[in-house]
Amino acid sequence: MESHDAIVIGGGVIGVSIAYHLARLGCRDVLLLERGQLGGGTTAQSSCIVRTHYSVPENVALARRCLAVFRDFAGYLEDPEADSGFTRCGLLIVAGEGPRADALRETLAVARAQGVDARAITHDEARRILPLLQLDDIAAVGWEPESGYADAYLTLTAFARNARRLGAVLREGVAVTGLVRDANGRVAGVATEQGPIAAGTVISAQNIWSREVAAWTGIDLPLTLSRHAVFTLEGPTPYARGLPVLKDLASPGKLYMRGYGGRQLLVGDGNEGETIAAPDTVQADVPLDYVAEIGEQVAHRLPAFAEAGLAASWTGVYDVTPDWNPVLGPLPGVAGLHVAYGFSGHGFKLSPVVGRLLAQSALGLPTDVPLAPYALERFAAGRLLAGRYGTGAVS
Template sequence: MEHYDAIVIGGGVIGTSIACHLARFGAKRTLLLERGQLGGGTTAQSSCILRTHYSVRENVVLAQAAMRAFDSFAGYLDDAEADCGYRRCGYLIVAPEGAAADAVRASLAIERELGIEARELDAAEARERHPLLRYDDVAVVGWEPGAGYADAYLTMTAFVRAARRAGAVVREGVEVTGLVRDAHGRVCGVETPQGAIGAGVVVSAQNIWSREVARWAGIALPLAMSRHSVMTLEAETPYGHDLPVVKDLVSPGRIYFRSYGGRQVLVSEGNEGVDIPEPDIEQADVPLDEVVHVGEQLMHRMPAFESAGLAASWTGVYDVTPDWNPVLGPVDGVPGLHLAYGFSGHGFKLSPIVGRLVAQAALGIEPDLPLAPYALARFAEHRLLTGRYGAGAVS
């Protein structure tokens, strides 16, 4: 039987980051197994927004560490070719008076306490940074100048290249069908149609397929799958890459949008989405009434796009936990198994630091940041990481 220091199941941006960090931390014989193509699952559907604005302090800490990695990506990976496509255009969040405005102000305060540049803008400053928006129904405008967006494919391929250079093996088209356990119940490998493969530790980064590892391990993993529609709208008005990412808490769907280049804007709602019973990454058509519904919200906030037309649309699926935050680290009662799932729509932006911390924990290295807040046990122990924004990917 083949044997590796570590096996990672799942070849999206989270799994490739974990494999990269495992190899770089000394597990030279790391094996990454992906059932399909690398990045062919939910990573390919990401909007790739990078920000530290969260109402959950632990998330701000993680996002801050991830942002540092994105900010010096080539140096972080010790790879002059590494490029994550990071565009620092800023993150502008608008909210109506009441609980939403209070949440924005509290979140900005958390960022500032941690040394992140973030503040409230007055009307003149807001118009200077984004002159295309209307602000007459807005009570507060939050601003994070260091935020922006990146490129999922570039990021993932950089992780893969760094992993391979550190000695990791990457295999596509290999489906894991079960876990191998020793006489003491410790996970010591995986089953595949081609045979069993041994490992010192197994890390599952299976995203919406995480119910599989729950079945293999005989554990309960809180997980729902939520489909979200994304579209690009094109108008006559140019919408350059220098314009900030916008989060609109005034709109019914709490839409977010960013430049997609030229005269196009990528836009989606930030609510709970539509639950689906089984994992599905097929690109379902976005119904016309939904395009109209989202488009009307964009046009309300940005009147220059009143005559915009649909350029493209697709759907993405989130792996959602009860508190809309991920599960990271070891599993009580299942030695040898570590998890990284449940990112609930904000996995891409956390991928560098999640890969680092999960790899450290899997190898018995004290993680740079505590993983205890993200433990699976928090659900049974009623320690949810509940944010002030409620359900949805803002957290």
């Protein structure tokens, strides 16, 4: 039977980063199995915003390490051709008077406590950064100058190329259909449509398909699937790549916006999304009523976009856990099996460090930061990673 030291299930940005880091940490016999094409899952739908604005301190610890990687991607991968497409344009966060403004100020302080450049700024300073801003209903403005956005395709392909350079095998078109266990219940490999493959370590990075792991093991993995719409607007003014990322906590949709392709504005909403029963990356309709409703909110904050037209739209699905934070590490009760799922719409930016942490944990090495807060057991124990904004992708 074909045999490897470690098998990664899933070739999204998380799985590919795990494979790369396993190889980098010395595990030279790594096999990644992807049912479709590398990056063809939810990674392809990502808005790719890279920020450290989190109120859960553990998330800041991950995000600030990731930001350092995105800023020096080629150096980190020791590959002069590696480019994550990272645009350091800064992140502006605005909130109206009340609990969200309080949460914003407290969240900036959480990041500052870990050495992140995250500050409250005046309205005048905010207008200097983004002259298009309408701030009449805004009480608090936060600014993270180091943040920005990257490119999912470039990031994933750089991890994949370097995983292969270090000896990992990344195989497309192979669906994992089950786990192989030994007499003691320990993981001994995976079952695939093309036969079993042996490995003492298996890491699932299956995102919205992670319920398959629950079916294979009988272990409940809390997960809801939430579909979100994203669209781009093109206005009379072409915006350069320097347009900062904007998070509008004062808008009903808690919108996020960023530059797209040099001329357009990408817009997504921060609400719960549409719950769907089964994992599916097929594109759903983005109703024009929705675009009009969200477009009005955009025009309220950025009046220059009042006349903008719809350029493109798509949908994407989040793998949401009860506290909107991921589950990372060994799965209790099944020795040799590890999971990384539940990124709840904010996993792209975490991919460099999550890959390294999962590789460290799977290889029995000390982890750079404790994984215990992200353990599956936290849900049953009531130790949720709850943030100051309540549940949501900015937790």
